[in-house]
Amino acid sequence: MEIATTANSVVVYDEYSGTEPTKPEETEVYKPVPPVIKSNASFKEPPSDAIVLFGGDNLDNWISSKDSTNAKWQLNSEGSMTVANKTGDIQTVQNFGSIQLHLEWKSPADIQGEKQSRGNSGVFLQGLYEVQILDNNSNDTYVNGQVGSVYKQHTPLAMASVPSGEWNSYDIIYHAPEFNENGGKTKSGTITVIHNGILIQDHVEIKGTTPYVGWPKNPSHGKGPLRLQDHGDNSRVGFRNIWVREL
Template sequence: MKKIIWSLLGLLIISCQEKATVETPETKSEVDYIIHEEYSGTEPTKPEETELYKPVPATVTPAKNNAAPSDAIVLFNGNNLDQWVGTDGKPAPWDVNEEDGFFTVKDKSGDIKTKKEFGSIQLHIEWRSPKEILRDGQNRANSGVFLQDRYEIQVLDNNNNDTYVNGQVGSIYKQHIPLAKASVPTGEWNTYDVVYHAPEFNKAGKKIKSGTLTLLHNGILVLDHVEIKGTTPYIGWPKNEAHGKAPLRLQDHGDNSRVSYRNIWVREL
């Protein structure tokens, strides 16, 4: 009888161990946890069973030298600021150099914003600081690119000009420190290429999904799908008031920054 009891206990222990082995996540293969739901069911046995032919992606014609692709909305064509207004709704007052195809912040004239409103976008924009160095810190060639009129990507001449790192060039102002400082020499043209996904809000006005942003500065990844925590104020915490589509805004920092911009286009996502 004792042998039978001990045998049963042994089988019970083995059974429990096997059950624990099956139910413990750490012991399962990594593959079991990364397979998506659409890949469940009977394993395909023919290559054509995993080939898709719809939906067919749209054809977009790329362009050379960072020019706008065929499906882009051009926000500055080198000649005028017809796509922009001041924050008061009047024609944008910044200075346009038609001969060389750029425009420059007009000191103390106020920010400018696009007439068109946007949600999620791919953005290309080029900017440069003046060759003449006039100030230091946050007062040297300071401007900003505001997505949806409220989330700032910092524009600043940081060459031999240190400042707080969550306010340096390529940062999401006061929120995210860039992975690298990738500026070209002072007075040369920088490029920002942005992939931005707008935040989402429910009917009650509560944020249910944060916005995200990826930034390449002169082709270097400096912000990698980071979460936008809210607005980017100079003083205070980020705020998350509900909003829909909104303009792209460029900043007049009010300190004779003389930052110039050119070749601005977006693709709506």
């Protein structure tokens, strides 16, 4: 429930009241742990009205989030792209509002690291709201930061990942938040996430941005890019078959 809107359009919610945390672990939740559900990823051709953002041939629809130069991630012969460590996040050239999004991702088979440093990436809707990508196979972490979470806001209903090195699918229905002419938020955004055919986020309310440290914030904004994260820890996450339908 919204309880206040400040002059700089930061909406304060009752669950985010009091002194704002200054350490990331202060916003980490470890229970209840979502059940593990067996799933099978199945992939289809994009719909006829889809905007194909990555079909495997080139990175023309993507730029560096740091400086808007050409995306520097690795393009693979199998029709996928891989996070190129330390080159930074990439984002779409085109900006979007509410969308249906499909993307496929995988962690490397020879997975390394643990907790948040194991196959970590993420997809940011409008560049601001992250759905977490993480290898959680035999890898416990805080549940509001595990695979399929709306980062630091909503724990997924289930852990539906396939084995490390195999392709996962995310199908996401995103409705963008709305703001008035003064920059105040008038309607929260929502996210629904289907992971490998299993519903893991059911039309949940976006409380605001998804920071690593601190409370969600609600800066006024219009359309924005899709952003894919370079977590900077040799995650080597791969992506393929990315398309959207504008809603």
